[in-house]
Amino acid sequence: MPLLDVSDVLADPDFADTMTVARTVQAIGDNGRVEISSQTIQISGVVTSDAGDILERVANGSRLKGSITVHTTFQLVASDGDTDADVITWAGREYTVASVNDYSRYGAGFVAASCDLKPLQ
Template sequence: MPLLDVSDLLSDPMFAEETPIRVRRTLRMVSDRGRAVDDVVEILEIEGVVTQGSGSPLVRAPEGSRILSTITVHSDTRLTTGTDEYDADVVIWGGRDYTVMNAADWSTFGAGFCSATCAAIAPAGG
């Protein structure tokens, strides 16, 4: 087990966000007609550190080009890319919604933490 413990930094005012990071967790359900229905089950307010993700790469697609905006959230709250029961978490930060696209479990580092890469749901200005 690594000796490095960064869990204290995640709530340290010098690093952590001043306002709580909001997370929307959505339950996947099936309606009486057999269709998928999503239901927001909880809005979490978590402490953590938000950093820029992989920059702002240009994504070229048949429908046009766009800038992919990403952030990385480091927190002791485990975020998810989705399960059988839940859709991927949505992080609400800086006035934008970001979906969790990759979550790394660093539970072996001291008290442990989660590092989640999140992509903006709507492109900048959209």
């Protein structure tokens, strides 16, 4: 087992940043219909570049796509059937959690999540 515990670094205000997580949960109500509830949570973590911003040019125009990696002790969700993928708002942009990797060997609850830039509507 690795001896490095990164929990202190993830919480250090010199290194960590704050972001907002929007979590949406679906459940079947008493009437048999889907009920959707959502909550917004303020978290702390370290954001690093993943693929960065990529301008994709196609015949009909162009679009910007990009991704970041979020390192945090907050348990982010890509999707588990009842919960939609978390949406992270950071630096004025929204990102959808695409995958979550368990790095708890490097600190209690530590995860690294790849997040894709939400397309402009």
